[in-house]
Amino acid sequence: MPERVVIVGGGFAGLGVARRLERRLPDADVRLVSPDDYMLYLPLLPQVAAGVLPPTAVTASLTRRLTRATFVPGRVIGVDLDRRRVVSTSITGRREILDYDRLVLAPGSITRTMDIPGLREYGRGMKTLAEAQFLRDHVLGQLELANASDDPDERALRCRFVVVGGGYAGVETAANLELMTSGLARRFHRLDPSQVQWHLVQHGAQLMPELGPRLGEDTRQVLLRRGVHVHLRTSLASADDCSVTLSDGRRLETNTLVWTAGVSPNPLVSRLGVDSEEGRLVVGADFAVPGHPEVFALGDCAAVPDLVAGNGAVCPPTAQHATRQAPVAADNVVASLRGRRPRRYRHRDLGLVVDLGGPDAVAKPLHLDLSGRPAQIVTRGYHLVAMGAPVAMARVAGNWALHAVAGNSSVRLGFLTRSSGRLAEFEHTDDYLTPEQACEAAEQGGDPVPGATADVPTTTGPADRAR
Template identity: 70%
Template sequence: MSQRIVVVGGGFAGASVARRLERRLPEADVRLVSPDDYMLYLPLLPQVAAGLLPAPAATVPLSSRLRRTVLVPGRATGVDLEAREVLVRSITGNDQVLAYDRLVLAPGSVTKVSDIPGLREYGRGCKTLAEAAFLRDHVLAQLEIANTSTDPDERDRRCRFVVVGGGYAGVETAANLQLMTTELARRFPRLDPSLVAWHVVQHHDALMPGLGERLGEDTRRVLESRGVHVDLSTGLSAVDAGSVTLSDGRRLATRTPIWAAGIAPSPLMGRLGVDTDHGRLVVRADLSVPGHPEVFALGDAAAAPDLASGPGAVCPPTAQHASRQAPVAADNVAASLAGRPTRDYRHRDLGMVVDLGGHDAVAKPLGIDLSGAAGAAVTRAYHLWALRAPSAMTRVATNWALGALHGASAVRLGFLQGASGRLADFEHTDDYLDPPQVREAVGRLSG
């Protein structure tokens, strides 16, 4: 009987594990649980939202990477570690149970939502492909409505956009969308481009503090030179249908509060009944779960020891670590099945890149601060390299060239119809079950 391996999560981490397992264990029954049939390259989502890239450009089809792995189109909503069973809610809404001999957890992360009045109802995100497409439609709709409105207050509300979060995702979202709205506003006959206002609200005293003071200041200068209002040491206090209230008491009229203030591990990690660290599953250096050597976890959802940084350090939730943990996790699954010793994960972070749209970017490869043309060149080159798929690389590079010649696309695709826009609805954060609930659901299915 072939060994049953279930991989949860179809991102670059999970898909890379499955692909390597195909080579390491050609006789194994490998199942990949994912609601989508593609790997999503998250750093390109701000450019999808800004119309610079079409949605498929930020993806790599799983069918192009996997040959023998069976794709289970659904979401793992719970795991019974004792029974070694995964409960899966399929994309049709039906539940099924997958038994496993080895389990690999790589479900990624979701938007971290604070307990701020109105945020869950009115906050908009840019963490999934659907959210990016929805956000683009929403922003375009605001400009179109403002163009036809005769109410000055309404026009002001529609033309103001507030991004809460001055980290990598928030800065890239604000920077790329600001360029799009400024360009498109000039095409509307009754809309003054000077009405379009963007705000970045950051609770910290610097933008992207992980990149250092110099690059944070370079980024701030770029944004402010475009007219973006940067509010540091400021938080969000409340959101309603037509405004946001900041921690300093200011109330900004807006129909577009964009929440980009961090990420949280998949809620599945907190439902397993084992130790977590700030929501991330605690794992050993070989990526196995203490007390459950048949379970491995990696990526944003795992708190893996960062051996390259010293005792007590934990790998940050970055795509760089997730992609490099994948071969270690796959090799350790194969080793554990064969009764061989596993190996520890060790990798030193190579730096970060931040695309500010147009010809602007900042980067810190190998600890070297880069901005301007040099930063943009390194950033674009890194993104193409990270895609790892020739078709995806060609698609992205071609659309960058078209964008440089013709600007961003100004077509709404209809995603506003029938969609609430709520973070929980797009990211399905309310779908997960505790082990007793999993056993109850499995019992119903088997009965």
């Protein structure tokens, strides 16, 4: 019977582990479970929302990248650690069971929301490809409606956009979309470009504190020159369908609230019944889960010790670490199956890069502060190399060149006809199973979820097929 390895998640970490195991365990039954059939390059998502890059340019097809491993389209909602079984929901709605000898957990993270009145109902995220494309459609629609309106109050409402979160995602989203709207507003003959306002709300004293005070201030100055209103030491108090209220009492009338204030580990982590640290699984430097040597966790969902920083620090949830953790985790899966000694993960951070659109960027490669054109060269070069796939690199580079020559497109794709694209539609966090529920589901086998299609077969592991 071939060794069974189940990988949860198709991001940088999950796909990296699968591709490594294809070479190291050519005869194993390796299955990668993910609701999406692509790996998303998250750092370039703001450029998708701004129309600089098409959605396909920032993805890598899982079926194209995997040669021996089996891609299972579904979402893992529970794990029975005692019986070594994974419970997932297929994209058809059918519940499926997968047996494993080794389990690799890399489900990534979700948007971190807070108990703020109106946030989930009226806020928009920037964590998934669909959210980025919905946001683009929405912003374009607001400009078109403002141009068609004769009511000055409605125009002001639709031309004001608020982004909450002064980290990398928030800054890049506000910077890139501001460039898009300021350029497109000139094409609407009834719309004054000066009416278009972008507000960036940050609870801290500076933007992107991880980059240090100098680059944080350089970023703020770039945004201010473009007309973006930067609100520091301010947070969101509440939101409704036509306004947001800030912690200082100011009320901004707007139809657009974009929430980018951090991420949280996938809810699956908190339902496993094992130790966690601020929502991330506690693991060793070899990625093994204490008490369960057959289970490994890495990426955004795992608190992997940072051996370089020391003093009990853990690796930050970045694409850079997820990419480099993957081959070590895969080698340790092989080592555990072969009775060999595992490797410990150690990586020195290479720095951070932030693309502000146009010629502007800030970067901190190897602790060197850069801004402007030099930072832009470093930033875009890093993104191309980090994508890894030659086809994806060519798509991105080609679209950057095309955008520099032809500018932005003002075409909506029609997503908003029947959907709102808000957080409440995209963040599914209430259907994950507790350890007891996962155990019960594993005993029952592949029972359909209510409303599921009845003729879709249940996926089982080789052990079940043999029985």
